[in-house]
Amino acid sequence: MKNKAIELLGQSILPGESKTIDVEIAKLHTTTKLKIPIIIERSKIDGPIVLFSAGLHGDEINGTEIVRQLIIRKINKPKRGTVICIPIINIFGFVNQSRQFPDGRDLNRVFPGSKNGSLASRFAHFLVKEIIPIVDYAIDFHAGGASRFNASQIRIVPNDLELKELATIFNAPFTLYSKNIHGSFRNACTRLNVKMLLFEGGKSLDLNSExxxxxxxxxxRFLSHLDMLNPKKVANQNVQKTIYIEKSYWIRAHFSGMxxxxxxxxxxxxxxxxxxxxSDPFGKTENKVKAPNDGYLINVNDAPIVYQGDAIFHISTQLETEN
Structure with missing residues (x-):
């Protein structure tokens, strides 16, 4: 891309240019237009193209807040290269405070999508054909589903040294090894040779400052590593090193109750x-949930009522340092 315009959605973004492209994929059933802003900031100096995206699930608004902060604090204005921000991918779900698309599908299970498929499939196809081919690196921000609150964590596939280096640079409190899920955005990026970190933190329909x-x-820290961080911004390096978790599992409730x-x-x-x-609501029983092994709690169910079999704690069983 050196000294050349970046072509995106039929528009050219020149070196040093800032541009917001409003994308209309479909209308509501009321004929109301819903446009998805894609915010592009390009330095005059050549460099990588990085995508920050959120809202793949419309109810995971903490990711949207993270990308919004990158924009409003001008962290997305790079020293070199290009930063693309999509604060809300699933604008339909965001409007309805719903995880799914209006067709009931989970957008993160239909990649790479189809030009003539369902609404979710068509949008996945749009991302794969129009956005991802020009991207070098991506960070996609998510939150825990339902009432499950995730500790801040990066998820990467095992045995990818470059991804591990990038996860170490990002330095979330935890990094989990997890395989790509068929039909996921992360899997589609991997197939197109885009290095993606998946961030999980918080829970749906919630904002958390930490x-x-x-x-x-x-x-x-990620942008600083790529020599893209605006020199007016300083990355905090004085944090505890990320803890790599190789294996973990869900502790499930043995009883129903409060x-x-x-x-x-x-x-x-x-x-x-x-x-x-x-506990039961009538004061007769109170059952204790005990840790079955030593480990870190990386996800906690915040629901006030649980049923037998519900996932209530996600606990590590093996750390990388144990190898």
Whole structure:
């Protein structure tokens, strides 16, 4: 792209240019237009093209807040290269505060999509054909579904040294090894040789200042590593090193009832530690939930009521340092 215009959605973005492109994929059933802003900031100096995206699930608004912070604080104005921001991918779900597209499909399960498929499939096809081919690196921001609150974490596939280096640079409190899910945005990016970090933090329909801070500061470190961070911005390097988790699993409720969590997210617990209580509403029983092994709690269910079999804590079982 050296000294050349970037072509995106039929428009040219020249070196040193800022541009917002409003994309209309479909209208509401009321004929109301919904436009998705794509915000592009390009330096006069050649360099990588980085995508920051959020809102793939419309109810995961903390990711949208992270990308909004990158824009409003002008972190997206690069020293070199190009930064593309899409604060809300699933604008339909965002309007309805819903995870899915109006057709009931999960956008993150239909990639690479189809030009003539469902509404979600068509939008996935648009991203794969129009956006991803020009991108070198991407960070996609997510949150825990339903009432499940994720500790700030980066997820990467195993055995990819470059992704591991980038995850170490981003330096979220935790980094999890997880395989790509068929039909996911991350899987589509991998197939197109785009190096993507998937950020998880917080829960749906919620804003959390600590999660936002972790996402913003990690993004600054990421840009600094690529020599793209605006020199007026400073990345905080004085943080504890990310903890790599190789294996983890969900602790599930053995009883139904009122759920009260007792341990803060991100805490390392010893086997036998009381994590929560599950009680009936009539004062007859109170069941304790104990840690089945030593490990970090990387996801906690914030629901006040749980049913037998519900996932309530995600706990690590093997750290990379144990190898």
């Amino acid at each position: 999660i936002t801070r972790d996402g913003v500061e990690g993004s600054k 759920f009260i969590g007792l341990i803060k997210i991100g805490t390392f617990v010893k086997k036998g530690t009381i994590l929560a209580t599950i």
